[in-house]
Amino acid sequence: MSDLLQFLFSGLTVGAVYALLALGFTIIFNASDVVNFAQGEFVMLGGMGTVFGIAAGLPVPLAALAAIMGTAFLGVALNKLAIEPARGAPVVSVIIITIGAAIFIQGAASVLFDKQIHRYPGFSGERALHFGGATLLPQSLWVMSGAAMIFVALWVFFTRSLTGKAMLATSNNRLAAALVGINTRYIMTLSFGLSAAIGAFAGVLVTPITMTAYNVGIGLALSGFAAAMLGGLGNPVGALVGGLLLGILEALTAGYISSQYKDAVAFILIILLLFFMPQGLFGSKHAERV
């Protein structure tokens, strides 16, 4: 029993990060129909930026803030320099552009920072807490509550603020949104900035647990993409459920079956899901018109 609780704790921690990644995918996909394979690089930059901010003598909150702001700015630049100019290009081209951006950011990070593995101490110390025979790092609580906070804040933003509603409208129908006077290009830029900031925030929170290096981005992006697909691409609630589900399933697989094949879970799940439920768990059904 204590084993199961232990696996659930670690699953929920990783799952919270996957959920934030999936949320980033979802926001960009809704605004622009682009699947951004550079999403994992934002998480890496959040962690690496904080590491080097601390090394430069900044206090932790300031270093984290600087890393998040910098990454958000990079997200905006990515949209302006690489995504907007290729508007209307086929899916294959857009996939190559965002993968190219991921490789570029990874290369730039290895030059700008270094190729070492880094971490910094947890925000509330490193002493593990004990619950029912399982241990939990205080930093895991930071990750889970941070993710919960982001989801609540975004829910408020999307349902209460005018800009949030404009983003929802754009995701439903870009042309119609433009017709009622919504600046859809601004919405797209905003969505890239927001996604990048959310990714960097996840990186700031999780680095004390998982550590970070210049090349962790692609793997994270694939897991986050899997989580987003699982929940149904384009649905924030799906991103949350898909992320947590994937995290827990990976932890259970690692615990009870084989730790080598825990990364396979996401892809077996995706392939099965695509065969039997192509819209994901929470995706909307689209009728295809010719």
Added chain:
Amino acid sequence: MRLKPKHISLLVLFVLIVMAPLFFPSGFYYRVGALIFINAIAVTGLVILIGYAGQISLGHAGFVGIGAYSCALAPVHLGISPVFAIALGAALSAGLAWIVGRPILKLHGYYLGVATLGLGILISMVLANEAQWTGGPDGIAVPDLGLRGLLRDWGFRVSAGELWYWLAGAVLIAGAWLALNLFDSPTGRALRALHGSDVAARTMGIDVPRHKLHAFVISAVYASVSGSLLALMNRLVTPDVAGFMHSVHLVTMTVLGGVGSVLGAIFGATILTALPQVLTVFHQYEHMVLGLVMILVMIFMPDGLLPSLLKRFRGRAGK
């Protein structure tokens, strides 16, 4: 007599392969050339899948891996010669592609991309984890093809680099010839029709799932052969050949050079294979340059390098 475009393409390819060694400053370039041709074989298969049929795959390195590991494992465990191991790998790849192809190819766009990506990652994961068979992440040695010894017995002395240059070049020409023939065949026309529109092709009486499956299986065989040759040339294979980055490299080569044309895609393979060899001086900037090339070409030359350059060249010549 007026030559058909496909014959011109083949002739250009043949002349380039035969003439290039005249400009090689050292034997090392034979190896680079062979590497280019081996990548170009897989890329030619992707031209059929992506360029003709319009179906993306982000997991074709999985088939490269199957071909490569067949040549490493079959001669040792089954006692067959490496030549038959190439055929075995191709058969395995074709079989797997045939089994998973039908459900996967119902998907479109990103969903197809992620399903093929998952397939490729699962294959590379098995290769990396089943260490008692595959040697794990460190890789495994591959038996000798035996061709060099055979040639020596006949009195020909060639270096390993030269042998692989000519062998891979010959296989590439054969592969390009098949792909170009396919373009104008009924199957090729059907593929290009369903590229334009699934529904329109179906109303014309084309069996869309079957043709998509054919393209998928054919491209898997190309990838598998490319993997086999790579393994036999390097005499060593690691799970990286089946990894996500190799899949991305292959798709990028295909799209970079010009996805619709065999010659263009081979051009793309040449650039992306030669680039890291040229950039060894700037080794630490390699990833930045690669990423930048991918982004810039997609934005400014969406048709790919070769078609865009040709168009510009023709435009100027016409004035």
